[in-house]
Amino acid sequence: MxxxxxxxxxxxxxxxxxxxxxxxxxxxxxxxxxxxxxxxxxxxxxxxxxxxxxxxxxxxxxxxxxxxxxxxxxxxxxxxxxxxxxxxxxxxxxxxxxxxxxxxxxxxxxxxxxxxxxxxxxDRLAPVPGWQSPGVYGLGGTQIALKAQGLTFGRRIVLAGSGPLLTLVAVQLLKAGAAVAAVLDTAPLGRQIAALPELLARPVFALRGVAMRAALGGRYHAGISLDRIEVDGRGPVAVAWHDAGGRVRRTDCDMVGLGWHLxxxxxxxxxxxxxxxxxxxxxxxxxxxxxxxxxxxxxxxxxxxxxxxxxxxxxxxxxxxxxxxxxxxxxxxxxxxxxxxxxxxxxxxxxxIAHAFPWPAEMIRALPDETVVCRCEGVTAGELRKTVDYGGAEANRVKSLGRVGMGRCQGRFCRLAGVELIAARAGTGADSVGRLRGQAPVRPAPVEAWMDRGCGAAGSG
The missing domain is CATH 3.50.50.60 (FAD/NAD(P)-binding domain)
Structure with missing residues (x-):
C-alpha cells in the first residue's frame, strides 16, 4: 500500500x-x-x-x-x-x-x-550477571508500565544503575505505593558533588533532583558496585552488591530495574x-x-x-x-x-549530568566470562572475547562472527557494552572499535508486511 x-x-x-x-x-x-x-x-x-x-x-x-x-x-x-x-x-x-x-x-x-x-x-543498559532473567527490566520499561497502565512489576523492587531516571522512577514508584527496597547508584557521591557547577546551569532542576533524592531516604546508596542478580526459576530473588565502603550487601527482591541514564x-x-x-x-x-x-x-x-x-x-x-x-x-x-x-x-x-553519573565502563570490562551480554542471542562476555581473539577488534566484524547485536532489539540493549568488552580485549578505547551499524527493519515486523500485494508501494517486495 x-x-x-x-x-x-x-x-x-x-x-x-x-x-x-x-x-x-x-x-x-x-x-x-x-x-x-x-x-x-x-x-x-x-x-x-x-x-x-x-x-x-x-x-x-x-x-x-x-x-x-x-x-x-x-x-x-x-x-x-x-x-x-x-x-x-x-x-x-x-x-x-x-x-x-x-x-x-x-x-x-x-x-x-x-x-x-x-x-x-x-534505556542505556549495562550487563550484570543474572540480568537476562525474567523480572529484570529497563528503567524506561518500568516507567512505561506505571504511566500507561498504572502497573508495577514486583512486590519488592530494587532499582540499580545511575542517572536522573534512576531517582525519578524510584520516586514515582513510591508515590504509586510500590515497595522499593533499595536504589543502588554506581556513581560515587563525590563525583556527583563535583558536577554541581555545571548542574547549576539549571538550578531549579538541580534542586528538584536533590529533593527527590532526599525523599528516598535510606533506600538510596551511592558509589556501589553491583556483583550479581541472584535468580531462581521464576526470576530475581536478591541483588548482591558492595557499598561505597567495600562491605558486602544483599537485598532481597522479586523485580529489578536497571538503567544508566539514556x-x-x-x-x-x-x-x-x-x-x-x-x-x-x-x-x-x-x-x-x-x-x-x-x-x-x-x-x-x-x-x-x-x-x-x-x-x-x-x-x-x-x-x-x-x-x-x-x-x-x-x-x-x-x-x-x-x-x-x-x-x-x-x-x-x-x-x-553525564559527568555526575558516568557510564560504568570499568564494571563492564571486568564482567565474568559467563555473564550474558547479548540477551537476544545469549552471547556471553567470554564468547565475545574469544570472537575478538580470532576475528579482530572491529564492532561489526565481531557482530557478524559472534552474533552480538543481531537479535530482536538490534543491539539496543548490548551494543554499548559490547563495544566496551571488545575495546578492553584489544587494549584500546571504545572509539577505536567503531559502532554497530543500523540495519532495516529497525523494528521487528511480520514477513507478511513485506509481501507485495500489488499496491505499488515503493521498495515493497
Missing part, C-alpha cells in the same frame, strides 16, 4: 516532534507525523489510555503543566487537520526519499521531500546516511549536525535522538530543526537566536 507524498515528515511525537510539527504548521506546512504511540507525548510525557483515572499531576509531577500544554498543542493541530497524525505506526526502513511504515492498516510507503527525525532515546535512538539516522562522532562525555556515538539540527540531504535531527538534553531541550531542538527546514525550503522561519542561547545552557546542564 502506498501513501501520498508529503513535503515534510516528522518521525516521533514526543516534545521534539510536537514542537517541530507546531512550527511547521504555523508556517503553513502540513507535516505528516509518524509515531509509535497511540497518543502524542513521547516517553517523558507518555499518556495513559482514554478514561484512565490518574491525573497529570500524579503522572508527571512538577512537569504536569508542560505535559498538558504539549498534548493540547498537538491534539488541536491534528484535530484541525494542520498536522497529519499517523499513530501506532513504526518506521521500519527508509531510502530513495520514502519511509516504509508499519501501521494498523499494514505497511505503507510514505514519500517525503524533507525528514525530521525526533526519535528520542532508549542512549540516543539513532537507527533511522544511520539509515538516512548521517555521519556519527564518538562523544567521550556520553560514551556513545552521536549523529553529526549543525547547531540547527541539519544532518544533510534534507534530513534534520531533534531531541534526544541527537543529544540527551531532556524534555525542555527536546522542545527547543524541535523548533530549531523545523526552523532550519523552513529556511531551506525558502519559507519564512522564526528567529532562532533565543532558542540557540537556551540550547547552550541546556547543553551545559546535560554535560553536568
Amino acid at each position: 502506498s501513501g501520498r507524498g508529503a513535503p515534510v515528515v516528522v518521525v516521533g511525537a514526543g516534545p521534539a516532534g510536537i514542537r517541530a510539527a507546531e512550527t511547521l504548521a504555523a508556517a503553513g506546512v502540513r507535516p505528516v507525523v509518524i509515531d509509535e504511540g497511540r497518543r502524542a507525548g513521547g516517553q517523558i510525557y507518555r499518556r495513559p489510555p482514554e478514561g484512565f483515572s490518574r491525573t497529570p499531576q500524579t503522572l508527571y509531577g512538577p512537569e504536569a503543566s508542560k505535559a498538558v500544554a504539549l498534548h493540547a498543542v498537538f491534539d488541536a493541530a491534528a484535530a484541525s487537520g494542520r498536522v497529519d497524525h499517523r499513530p501506532e505506526s513504526s518506521v521500519l526502513a527508509l531510502g530513495d526519499g520514502a519511509l516504509q511504515v508499519l501501521g494498523p492498516e499494514g505497511r505503507s510507503s510514505i514519500a517525503y521531500d524533507r525528514l525530521i527525525l525526533a526519535t528520542g532515546a532508549t 542512549q540516543a535512538e539513532t537507527h533511522l539516522a544511520d539509515l538516512a546516511g548521517c555521519a556519527f562522532d564518538y562523544d567521550e562525555t556520553w560514551a556513545q556515538w552521536l549523529p553529526r549536525t549543525d547547531r540547527m539540527g541539519r544532518a544533510g540531504d534534507g534530513v534534520y535531527l531533534a531531541g534526544d535522538g541527537l543529544r540527551i538534553l531532556g524534555a525542555d531541550g527536546a522542545e527547543v531542538a524541535g523548533r530549531l530543526a523545523a526552523a532550519a527546514c523552513l529556511a531551506d525550503m525558502g519559507l519564512p522561519a522564526p528567529d532562532a537566536a533565543a532558542d540557540l542561547r537556551k540550547l547552550d545552557r541546556l547543553d551545559r546542564f546535560a554535560r553536568g
